[in-house]
Amino acid sequence: MTAFSLDPEQTARCARLREQAAERLLPLVEKADEGAGAGAPGRVNRPLVAALGELGLLEDLFTSGALDLCLMRESLARVCTEAETALALQGLGGHPVHAYGTPAQRERWLPAVGAGRAVAAFALSEPGAGSDAAALALSATPDGPSAWRLTGEKSWISNAPEADFYTVFARTAPDAGARGVTAFLVPADRAGLTGAPLAMLSPHPIGTLSFDGVRVGADDVLGEVDRGFRVAMTTLNRFRPSVGAFAVGMAQAALDATLAHTAARDAFGGKLKDLQAVSHQVAEMATRTQAARLLVYAAAAAYDRGEPDIAGRAAMAKLFATESAQFVVDTAVQLHGARGLLHGHLLEHLYREVRAPRIYEGASEVQRTVIAKELYGARPQEPQREKGTPTA
Ligand code: COS
Numbered sequence: 001m002t003a004f005s006l007d008p009e010q011t012a013r014c015a016r017l018r019e020q021a022a023e024r025l026l027p028l029v030e031k032a033d034e035g036a037g038a039g040a041p042g043r044v045n046r047p048l049v050a051a052l053g054e055l056g057l058l059e060d061l062f063t064s065g066a067l068d069l070c071l072m073r074e075s076l077a078r079v080c081t082e083a084e085t086a087l088a089l090q091g092l093g094g095h096p097v098h099a100y101g102t103p104a105q106r107e108r109w110l111p112a113v114g115a116g117r118a119v120a121a122f123a124l125s126e127p128g129a130g131s132d133a134a135a136l137a138l139s140a141t142p143d144g145p146s147a148w149r150l151t152g153e154k155s156w157i158s159n160a161p162e163a164d165f166y167t168v169f170a171r172t173a174p175d176a177g178a179r180g181v182t183a184f185l186v187p188a189d190r191a192g193l194t195g196a197p198l199a200m201l202s203p204h205p206i207g208t209l210s211f212d213g214v215r216v217g218a219d220d221v222l223g224e225v226d227r228g229f230r231v232a233m234t235t236l237n238r239f240r241p242s243v244g245a246f247a248v249g250m251a252q253a254a255l256d257a258t259l260a261h262t263a264a265r266d267a268f269g270g271k272l273k274d275l276q277a278v279s280h281q282v283a284e285m286a287t288r289t290q291a292a293r294l295l296v297y298a299a300a301a302a303y304d305r306g307e308p309d310i311a312g313r314a315a316m317a318k319l320f321a322t323e324s325a326q327f328v329v330d331t332a333v334q335l336h337g338a339r340g341l342l343h344g345h346l347l348e349h350l351y352r353e354v355r356a357p358r359i360y361e362g363a364s365e366v367q368r369t370v371i372a373k374e375l376y377g378a379r380p381q382e383p384q385r386e387k388g389t390p391t392a
Contacts, residue, residue: 004294010071017057017075024051025076025083043197044119044162044205049086053116061091062098062110066238066300070245074293077249078256081353084246085204088239089158092361093120095235096167096183100223105185109165121163123154123186123209124232130156131366133169134178134229138211140170146218148172150184150192150211156360160207161195164188167235168211169228176226183228184220191215202356203349233311236361238303240314243361244296244321250350251289251325254332257346258282261336278335285328292321312374319367322357329354 006014028048052058057072064072069091076084094113097105097120112118129135138152150170154160165187173180186193192214197207223231262272262282272278299317303310329350333340340347358364 006071006297014071014075017072018079020055020057021076021079021083024055026080029080029082044159045082045086046119048083049090049119050116052083052087052090053114057087058090058116059114061087061094062114066241066303067297069238069242070296070300073242073245074249074252074296077246078253081246081250081349082203084249085158088242088246089122089204090116090120091242092122092235092239093159093163093165093167095238096122096222096231097185099234100183100231101185102219104219105222109185112164118164119159119162121157121159121166122235123157123160123166123168125154125156127153127155131363133232134181136169136171136181138168138170139174140172140182140184140216143215148184148216150186150214150216152211154209154211156198156206157195157209158204158206158360160205160209161188161197162205162207166209167222167231168209169232172228173226178229180226181228181232182225183222183231184216185222186214186216186220200356201352203352237310237314240318240361240367241296241299241303243357244292244299244317247318247321247325247354247357248289248293248296250354251285251292251321251328254325254329254347254350255282255285255289258285258332258335272335281331281335285331288324289328292317292324295320309374312371315362315367315370315374318357318362319364319371322354323364325354326358 025048028045028051032045032048060072061069073084073088076087090113094110097109101109109118109120113120124133124136126136126138128137138150138154140148140150143149148170150168154168157166160166165185168184168186169181170184171180172182192212193209194212195207195209197205200206222228259282262278265272268275273282296317299310299313302313329347333347333351336347339345341351342348362370
């Protein structure tokens with residue numbers, strides 16, 4: 001890929017993904033909606049996860065680079081947001097095991113996650129610690145030489161309470177902030193672990209988890225004791241540009257629908273697109289979508305090359321793409337008029353879907369904080385001289 005376009009192989013892969021989403025994945029979502037009632041809270045669509053596995057897409061999560069992950073997410077999102085999110089959550093919950101797990105942990109869980117037989121989840125947020133992730137309080141108290149008991153709550157956890165295992169971040173050192181957090185791989189059937197679904201605006205399953213003295217041992221630790229904040233942050237570095245890709249896919253779907261609608265709709269003696277008030281809005285939607293896409297691709301490509309400033313670039317990509325997608329989807333609703341808000345209309349669906357990504361995996365405000373930290377950290381501290389100021 002150059003800085004400006006995908007190569008033909010990547011373009012062909014995106015087209016194939018869109019086809020697979022339309023033929024294999026979308027029907028499984030429509031079927032679930034008929035069966036369980038649209039948006040049944042907290043329910044994982046297991047046939048959908050299994051189909052993602054059969055198509056080989058879940059295995060790709062762990063073998064492909066960040067840019068390929070973005071292309072997958074963008075392509076699926078254009079056709080079927082539910083499939084996109086189911087894929088992403090397998091990646092978010094599974095990545096800490098892939099990147100930090102012991103051979104035994106990897107063998108036990110990664111083939112099952114890749115095949116879509118095991119559902120993964122990433123459990124960082126708590127009722128009292130969202131944006132301020134280092135303030136998390138779920139306590140891991142020692143229970144013998146190398147075991148702990150987990151006690152406390154997690155909240156807003158995607159795939160809870162139906163996941164098969166959770167990547168759980170708990171406090172092993174009180175009062176140590178980010179340096180006292182440990183990541184654990186906790187199977188869902190551990191005694192003392194319960195959960196409940198939450199009914200949210202966002203259509204994917206989200207719930208709470210309650211830990212009542214759940215026993216974990218050294219074999220359950222992901223990475224090193226007290227070094228779990230890094231596990232969380234490096235996972236987010238990888239996934240944040242791809243949240244942007246999800247947003248770009250939704251924005252493109254809204255733009256495509258708007259182009260079709262405004263070209264066909266009769267109004268004021270012509271087509272809607274003949275009104276400059278309409279066509280200029282569409283041009284703005286397309287420009288912001290493309291700018292977001294380029295920022296996402298650039299951040300992901302930088303991640304794949306191992307460049308040093310990836311946290312800030314990932315943050316910029318996520319911030320700009322999710323905020324732009326909100327604008328694009330909202331404008332698309334406006335240009336569709338009332339029909340865009342009809343239950344079951346693509347835009348009504350996207351309008352609900354587009355809101356949460358501005359909050360999860362680091363709210364827009366957190367992304368600005370990450371960007372600003374990097375900017376000031378990298379800059380010389382003394383004020384810059386004005387042009388022409390003598391140097392001696
Ligand atoms: N990549 C790698 N390491 C990172 C990192 C990143 N993006 N951000 C922080 N770290 C490391 C730091 O290097 C530091 O390590 P050392 O202790 O070894 O020096 C440690 O983590 C603590 O860093 P810092 O003091 O900057 O952390 P803060 O407590 O200030 O947290 C923010 C910073 C706000 C960025 C963090 O809490 C965050 O990302 N919050 C949002 C959480 C989130 O996304 N939740 C949603 C979960 S998924 S739905």
